[in-house]
Amino acid sequence: MTTSLLEHPVILEEISEGVVITDKFFNIHYANKYAQFVLGIPENYKNKIYLYQNLSRSTYEFLKSLKFEDSNQKIQRLGILEFRSEKKITLLDVSINTIEKDRNILFFKNVTDILGLMDSIVTQENQFTHLFHAIPDMLLLINGSKTILMANKSVYNILGWIPSKTIGNSFENFIHSEDKKLFQDLYQESLLNNKIQVGLIRVQNRAGGYSIIEFYVYSDRSDDSDRVYYLGRDVTEKNQYENLLLEKISKDDLTKLSSKKYLYDSIENLIQELNFGRISAFYIFYIDIDRFKDINDSLGYSAGDSVIKLIASRLTRISAIYSKTFIARIGGDKFAIVISCESFSIDPIEICELIQSYFSEILNIQGHQLLLTCSIGVSTGDRSYKDSEKILRHADIALHEAKKKGRGKYCIFEARMQERKYNSFQMESWLREAIDNSNFTLQLQPIVSMQDNIISHAEALCRWNHYTHGNIPPIEFIQLAEETGQIHNIGNWILINACKLLEGWNRNNRTIVPIAINLSPLQFENPNLPKLFSIYLEKHKLRPENIHIELTESLIMSNTQHSIKVLTELKEMGLTIYLDDFGTGYSSLNYLIHFPIDIIKIDKSFIDNILLSNNGFSVVKAIIKMAESLSIKVVAEGVEKREQYEMLKEIGCNYAQGYFISKPLPSDDFNLIKLNEELVNKGLIYTG
Numbered sequence: 280m281t282t283s284l285l286e287h288p289v290i291l292e293e294i295s296e297g298v299v300i301t302d303k304f305f306n307i308h309y310a311n312k313y314a315q316f317v318l319g320i321p322e323n324y325k326n327k328i329y330l331y332q333n334l335s336r337s338t339y340e341f342l343k344s345l346k347f348e349d350s351n352q353k354i355q356r357l358g359i360l361e362f363r364s365e366k367k368i369t370l371l372d373v374s375i376n377t378i379e380k381d382r383n384i385l386f387f388k389n390v391t392d393i394l395g396l397m398d399s400i401v402t403q404e405n406q407f408t409h410l411f412h413a414i415p416d417m418l419l420l421i422n423g424s425k426t427i428l429m430a431n432k433s434v435y436n437i438l439g440w441i442p443s444k445t446i447g448n449s450f451e452n453f454i455h456s457e458d459k460k461l462f463q464d465l466y467q468e469s470l471l472n473n474k475i476q477v478g479l480i481r482v483q484n485r486a487g488g489y490s491i492i493e494f495y496v497y498s499d500r501s502d503d504s505d506r507v508y509y510l511g512r513d514v515t516e517k518n519q520y521e522n523l524l525l526e527k528i529s530k531d532d533l534t535k536l537s538s539k540k541y542l543y544d545s546i547e548n549l550i551q552e553l554n555f556g557r558i559s560a561f562y563i564f565y566i567d568i569d570r571f572k573d574i575n576d577s578l579g580y581s582a583g584d585s586v587i588k589l590i591a592s593r594l595t596r597i598s599a600i601y602s603k604t605f606i607a608r609i610g611g612d613k614f615a616i617v618i619s620c621e622s623f624s625i626d627p628i629e630i631c632e633l634i635q636s637y638f639s640e641i642l643n644i645q646g647h648q649l650l651l652t653c654s655i656g657v658s659t660g661d662r663s664y665k666d667s668e669k670i671l672r673h674a675d676i677a678l679h680e681a682k683k684k685g686r687g688k689y690c691i692f693e694a695r696m697q698e699r700k701y702n703s704f705q706m707e708s709w710l711r712e713a714i715d716n717s718n719f720t721l722q723l724q725p726i727v728s729m730q731d732n733i734i735s736h737a738e739a740l741c742r743w744n745h746y747t748h749g750n751i752p753p754i755e756f757i758q759l760a761e762e763t764g765q766i767h768n769i770g771n772w773i774l775i776n777a778c779k780l781l782e783g784w785n786r787n788n789r790t791i792v793p794i795a796i797n798l799s800p801l802q803f804e805n806p807n808l809p810k811l812f813s814i815y816l817e818k819h820k821l822r823p824e825n826i827h828i829e830l831t832e833s834l835i836m837s838n839t840q841h842s843i844k845v846l847t848e849l850k851e852m853g854l855t856i857y858l859d860d861f862g863t864g865y866s867s868l869n870y871l872i873h874f875p876i877d878i879i880k881i882d883k884s885f886i887d888n889i890l891l892s893n894n895g896f897s898v899v900k901a902i903i904k905m906a907e908s909l910s911i912k913v914v915a916e917g918v919e920k921r922e923q924y925e926m927l928k929e930i931g932c933n934y935a936q937g938y939f940i941s942k943p944l945p946s947d948d949f950n951l952i953k954l955n956e957e958l959v960n961k962g963l964i965y966t967g
């Protein structure tokens with residue numbers, strides 16, 4: 280990696296910014312002229328590694344003090360840090376980035392002078408005008424309504440604005456719409472903290488484009504003033520240069536494809552895009568050349584390298600077909616392709632076959648004709664993924680599954696392939712024991728009707744208390760229970776116990792709220808399910824309105840005529856039907872129109888987002904409006920904060936469930952009067 284940087288020493292040497300590359304022990308592998316000057320590194324270290332023992336103590340201490348998360352792998356701005364050498368204090372504005380696991384690149388510039396200058400501007404009033412115009416950087420003074428009160432000459436030089444159109448105008452008018460929020464934040468923060476804030480903002484220039492300006496934002500120190508100074512430097516070119524540099528070091532030398540580091544970044548970006556609703560899905564294809572080791576062993580490494588290069592160039596053909604494609608080499612003979620789409624118009628199987636077709640053309644390598652195959656593992660990016668790691672692990676698991684099937688196969692990740700914490704044989708026998716001994720308990724989580732802030736029903740959640748392993752959460756056993764068929768017994772156990780609870784409430788004249796039961800898609804394959812329900816309802820003297828059932832989209836996806844028939848029968852019996860985890864699967868309007876669904880439960884991941892972004896909020900609002908138009912009610916899942924509750928209520932959400940209201944409770948603790956009182960204590964008015 281370092282060599283690719285050192286191939287361009289001229290560009291690096293010329294910039295008026297420090298660039299340093301170190302390993303994890305802070306041995307310096309490279310430092311440009313500027314960095315040598317500021318950090319006091321002798322010039323003669325060139326082309327050798329400058330060991331940290333040889334660094335002056337101050338430089339070493341400074342490098343060591345940089346705290347960053349290397350797992351993040353993105354440029355991190357560390358802000359303005361003090362570098363104390365023997366002679367003086369220098370203020371450096373430092374950014375850091377991990378190129379590879381053990382290697383860091385640092386960018387910094389000396390901002391001591393800028394800050395000193397700003398200080399003198401605001402303290403020495405009499406020199407003000409002179410200094411104000413003498414600064415080569417642009418300087419603006421802005422008040423609380425964002426009006427430009429003053430602008431120095433450099434503003435006109437840099438942006439080409441005309442004075443008469445600058446003074447008295449709103450600064451916000453000149454700012455790129457995506458940067459307006461940052462602009463506001465810098466303003467607020469500088470006033471609140473009385474500290475210098477730094478940020479990159481795109482500002483309109485006279486040529487009609489945007490210049491990237493790095494602003495140092497500083498509040499006027501006089502009391503009660505809402506005036507703030509914006510000192511700006513045009514970094515448009517430097518910014519483009521930094522991006523170029525990063526691009527260079529993120530490329531794989533052999534194939535010129537992106538490196539693994541960029542793969543993580545690109546996936547993190549796609550996860551964001553998904554959350555903002557800008558794309559509807561993305562797919563990751565892990566591609567591994569079958570028996571590549573044989574080529575290396577029999578024809579030598581240079582033949583191996585040629586194969587990799589040729590395959591890489593064939594893989595890039597895919598970007599001509601799918602426009603949103605990202606290709607990386609992620610290891611010896613392993614590649615990753617990421618394809619995103621705005622609508623579900625992409626078929627991953629078709630893509631697997633296309634990739635395999637690239638391999639079916641004969642390769643001529645050093646006079647040998649080779650016919651290769653590849654194995655492919657696919658994972659589908661949906662909203663349930665919070666970071667790149669898990670989704671890549673899933674692609675890798677799918678790749679292993681494909682390899683198990685032999686050469687030239689592909690496999691799409693399914694949840695059942697998950698690595699398990701427990702050995703599944705062991706778990707299966709524990710589960711059997713648990714079913715025999717009824718080692719399950721049923722918890723209830725209250726659900727509030729937001730219209731009148733009162734508990735309107737509850738969800739039944741199953742708990743397994745293992746005699747040595749303690750509480751085993753449902754996500755760890757439901758799936759196995761489904762695979763082994765034990766889910767039918769567990770499902771029955773829950774149904775019976777929910778009915779018993781309801782009967783008990785009736786007997787004791789307690790107010791009764793309906794209980795919603797989670798049903799696995801497999802339970803719908805049992806043609807006797809509706810009969811079972813009617814037997815239990817009758818036995819426990821319950822009405823069908825007392826029982827609600829929750830199903831997931833996977834049931835609808837499987838779309839077996841049979842399951843749908845069972846669902847329709849349950850609905851006709853008078854049971855209320857929920858679509859659970861709405862948004863995490865292949866949510867489609869179609870389902871809502873064609874299936875007898877009464878209520879949808881918006882998945883927690885969406886609810887988390889309403890406070891985090893405008894888009895997150897708009898998505899939930901859109902779901903609520905859409906449901907309303909279909910006369911379907913909406914439950915918000917995982918409501919943890921009052922702000923979420925209030926926002927949801929405002930946009931017409933019908934019901935809320937989550938820790939803000941209550942965690943799931945042992946059924947004995949589910950006391951409606953107490954729970955409703957708690958709602959009153961939370962300030963939610965209860966009119967009962």
Ligand code: C2E
Nearest residue numbers: 740741753754757773797798799917918919936937938943
């Ligand atoms: P689910 O049906 O989506 O259930 C909601 C899950 O979210 C529950 O986890 C609940 O405890 C949790 N939860 C509720 N409010 C909040 C909140 O504000 N914050 C957070 N972080 N979590 C919240 P639990 O009980 O671990 O259940 C997990 C999943 O296991 C359930 O997801 C459901 O799919 C399955 N499951 C649970 N009980 C049963 C059952 O009896 N039968 C079947 N087939 N599946 C079940």
Ligand code: CA
Nearest residue numbers: 738797829859
């Ligand atoms: Ca549920």
Ligand code: CA
Nearest residue numbers: 859860880916
């Ligand atoms: Ca759910």
